[in-house]
Amino acid sequence: MTSKITYEDVEVGTELPVQTFSVTRATLVRYAGASGDFNPIHWNEKFAKEVGLPDVIAHGMFTMAEAIRVVTDWTGDPGAVVEYGVRFTKPVVVPNDDQGALIEVSGKVAAKLDDNTVRVDLTATSDGQKVLGMSRAVVRLG
Amino acid sequence: MALDQSFVGRTYPPTEPYEVGREKIREFAEAVGDANPVYTDPEAAKALGHSDVIAPPTFVFSITFRAAGQVVEDPQLGLDYSRVVHGDQKFAYRRPVRAGDRLSVTSTIEAIKSLAGNDIIDIRGDVHDEAGELVVSALTKLVARAADVEEGA
Numbered sequence A: 001m002t003s004k005i006t007y008e009d010v011e012v013g014t015e016l017p018v019q020t021f022s023v024t025r026a027t028l029v030r031y032a033g034a035s036g037d038f039n040p041i042h043w044n045e046k047f048a049k050e051v052g053l054p055d056v057i058a059h060g061m062f063t064m065a066e067a068i069r070v071v072t073d074w075t076g077d078p079g080a081v082v083e084y085g086v087r088f089t090k091p092v093v094v095p096n097d098d099q100g101a102l103i104e105v106s107g108k109v110a111a112k113l114d115d116n117t118v119r120v121d122l123t124a125t126s127d128g129q130k131v132l133g134m135s136r137a138v139v140r141l142g
Numbered sequence B: 001m002a003l004d005q006s007f008v009g010r011t012y013p014p015t016e017p018y019e020v021g022r023e024k025i026r027e028f029a030e031a032v033g034d035a036n037p038v039y040t041d042p043e044a045a046k047a048l049g050h051s052d053v054i055a056p057p058t059f060v061f062s063i064t065f066r067a068a069g070q071v072v073e074d075p076q077l078g079l080d081y082s083r084v085v086h087g088d089q090k091f092a093y094r095r096p097v098r099a100g101d102r103l104s105v106t107s108t109i110e111a112i113k114s115l116a117g118n119d120i121i122d123i124r125g126d127v128h129d130e131a132g133e134l135v136v137s138a139l140t141k142l143v144a145r146a147a148d149v150e151e152g153a
Helices: A025-035 A047-048 A059-069 A068-077 B023-031 B042-047 B061-072
Strands: A017-025 A081-088 A101-112 A117-126 A131-142 B083-091 B102-115 B118-128 B134-144
Touching: A017 A025, A017 A068, A025 A059, A059 A068, A059 A081, A059 A101, A059 A117, A059 A131, A059 B083, A068 A081, A068 A131, A068 B023, B023 B042, B023 B061, B042 B083, B061 B102, B061 B118, B061 B134, B083 B102
Parallel strands: none
Antiparallel strands: A017 A101, A081 A131, A081 B083, A101 A117, A117 A131, B083 B134, B102 B118, B118 B134
C-alpha cells in the first residue's frame, strides 16, 4: 500500500480537498444495477411518495461510496483505508431533472493514531442538510 | 413487538463463495464515477503493491448485505423487513478486496435493542477469502421502525 501523503505531512486539523458529487436519476439507475440494490425508492417516484418520501432518494450506500473518495483521492491508494463508517441521517433527494442533486463532502484530520494511521472526519451535505453523521475513516499514510 | 434477545450472538452458516471479477469492479467504479486506475488497470494496481485491481471500499457491501438476508429473512427472528431502514454502516479492513478473490461471509447478530418502539439490530458480516483469512468485517445497523410511526427517512 502506497499513500502519496506521508504521516509527517499532516497535523490534526489538516483539511482535505473538498469535492462535490452530482447525482441524477440516471446515476441511481446505474448504481442500482452495479450494486444489485433495486429498491424502488431509488428510481420510482410514485412508489417513493407512497411510502412517505418527498421524492426519489439516493442509495445511502451511494453517498457512502462518494464520501470516501475525498480520502482515497487524497491518499491515492484506496487500499490504505483501514476503517470506514457512517450514519445515514437524512436522505439525498434526487429530483427528476438534468441537474439532480449535489453532495458536497469535506474532510479534516481529527487524530493522529499509531502505525502511521490518521482518523479523518468527513462531512457530507446535500441541499443544506447533513446527510451523513459520525462519518469517519482511518487511513494509513506513507 | 420487540425482537427476541436470545438471538444475540447467533451465527449463520457461511455463504457460498462470491467470485470477485475485474469487470464487476469496473462496473461498480464507473457507477460511482470513480476514475482511479487502481480499480480498472492491473498495472496501476501493481504499482501500488496490489496483485490485481482492487475494489472500491464500499463494494463489498453488495456481498455482505446479501448474506445478511439470512438474518433478515429468518422466520424465527421475525423482523418486519418492510419497515427496515439502514441506520449505520461500518467496515474494518484487513486488506482491500481484489479481483480473483473468492469471498465467503459469516453473519452474526451482534446486538438487538428496542428504542421507542423501533427494533434495532446490529449484524456483523465477516468476509473470508479462500485461504480462510479475514479480509473485511462489515457492521450493518438496521432499524425496523415502529408500525405506528409515519416518517420518511
